[in-house]
Amino acid sequence: MSDTYQTVNPATDEVLETYQLMSRDEAAKVVQQCHEAFGTWRKTSFDERAKAFRKAAELIRERKDEYARLMTREMGKTLAQGKQECELCAAICEYTAEQGPKELADQERELNGGRALVTFQPEGVIYGIQPWNFPLYQVIRYSAANLIAGNTVLLKHAPNVWGMALEVEKLYRDAGFPENAFRTLLIDHDVSNDVIENPLVRGVTLTGSPNAGRAVAQRAAKVLKKTVLELGSNDAYLILADADLKKAVQYCVQGRVYNTGQTCVAAKRFIVEDAIYDQFRDAYLEQMKQITFGDPTQKETVMGPMARKDLRDGLHEQVRKSVDNGATCLLGGEIPEGKGCFYPATVLENVVPGQPAYDEELFGPVASLIRVKDAEEAMKVANDSPYGLGGGIFSQNEARAIEMAREEFDTGMVNINGYNLAQPNLPFGGVKASGYGREHGGFGMHEFVNVKSVMITES
Structure with a gap:
């Protein structure tokens, strides 16, 4: 400098x-x-x-x-x-x-x-x-x-x-x-x-x-x-087979694009049970298509630019490497023309270990969809990360979700059936990396x- x-x-x-x-x-x-x-x-x-x-x-x-x-x-x-x-x-x-x-x-x-x-x-x-x-x-x-x-x-x-x-x-x-x-x-x-x-x-x-x-x-x-x-962090949100799908999609979109996805406790990996994966993916994709970027001074703008060009370009490189290693880009994934550090709402599926979308933190509006067979595998994949800041569980069996959050989720914070940022009266912090x-x-x-x-x- x-x-x-x-x-x-x-x-x-x-x-x-x-x-x-x-x-x-x-x-x-x-x-x-x-x-x-x-x-x-x-x-x-x-x-x-x-x-x-x-x-x-x-x-x-x-x-x-x-x-x-x-x-x-x-x-x-x-x-x-x-x-x-x-x-x-x-x-x-x-x-x-x-x-x-x-x-x-x-x-x-x-x-x-x-x-x-x-x-x-x-x-x-x-x-x-x-x-x-x-x-x-x-x-x-x-x-x-x-x-x-x-x-x-x-x-x-x-x-x-x-x-x-x-x-x-x-x-x-x-x-x-x-x-x-x-x-x-x-x-x-x-x-x-x-x-x-x-x-x-x-x-x-x-x-x-x-x-x-x-x-x-x-x-x-x-x-x-x-x-x-x-x-x-690379916060995982589990969408279990008994989840309220409408609520899960709503909060998972909000959790991914708030602050243009530049949030340490953003929802980043969406781990979905096979029984409802296709329904969730289709509904999530439809909602993400409605997320547009633009002038952050305008009231109707949902997402402004990313904070710097180097950050935007680094995120795009992670997306590119993920696709090169087998991920499928369902939406977005291209740097727009013109001034500013804008990046579109992006959705990746077929996300597996060895891809940045699975292994790393994507600090921008890029969602990683991961299909699993059941709740046990969902928790295993969620914890298969060097990070442990936040995460979430969507399930209509609240007691079971609380038990999973308390005893199995290896993070400092867990949301159940919602998405929340920091609260003045609750501890904020993580484990592992x-x-x-x-x-x-x-x-x-x-x-x-x-x-x-x-x-x-x-x-």
Whole structure:
């Protein structure tokens, strides 16, 4: 990366802004300022912290039109989905304000000859490395949990959404957080490595690819720092023979094309029992044919562009390799002419091991259809993946589906008879190559705190 970076509108190829990268010395100074802010912020009461989060929620709602337009310009999200993202972020801030003081309150424990406390104390500066696909949510998700705990926060956002990265810094400042409690770093990978190793940084959290996760975790481990990783996935949705077909098709289409398919917990592999495979395929294909792409600023647009040309071209190469290795393309699969990073809704069948459509994460609007003989094979295929973030089961036998989800599905999250994204009150995270650690539901508030025992001997 050069000393500057230009952001580009993926729908029009228009250059939006040119940003100057921070030098090593400039980044180190920001880390120092963030550390100094920690000394003040950690001493604030939970009431003060909660008040700031309620103000942040209020500001997000006031600014949601502005934020949605920025998301659309920088990474192609439709305006409607940008506003939905803002509502989720406001809800996270409100949940944090309400539940944080309860989650982080001291706990009393028994002690022979006295009593004991378990207390959750902030550790210091937490460094977050975040992707572009939900440019506001990804940041609020990790930063809120850490700020309510009394930590201070650094952000290295994906460079194509640096406009939003700076807006989040302004948001927290305007909400009443100390000036340096949250800071954005406009830096490249080399300077980022320095930040990870900086002694003032106490923990690192990353959302990104497995390769990025490995690199960051290894570097942090060398200096004995904890990491939380939320990585990619190839989420499987099981459509069993007794599924409500209409409902299954509806949610499986939604789960594949939301955010132009650029979602770590998108529905990606559709594993269908043989008894209803043809019915599901035909109905699913018919619905996917109705999904059109276009100008993300227009109300009627279902899918905007992909975020960058390299990402679009990489997805197309995965489709091409899958077809070359035996998959059948039933719909889409061609790069459209004209400006922008658009890619059509695409459906592949005859998907088997050895194809990217089976083995890898396809981060875009490409669906993989897999035929299996029964529910047992469906679960085996679902778990036949290096990933384990989310998944789903469609069956009218709810009790059986819950049992399969609880005991057999090797993922961090499972949807039953629906499709849901992150929820503020439920843990979010995965297993295997999808990472480790949890966010949301109060769990993220405990990832980067010192869980300290205080033992009081009484006379």
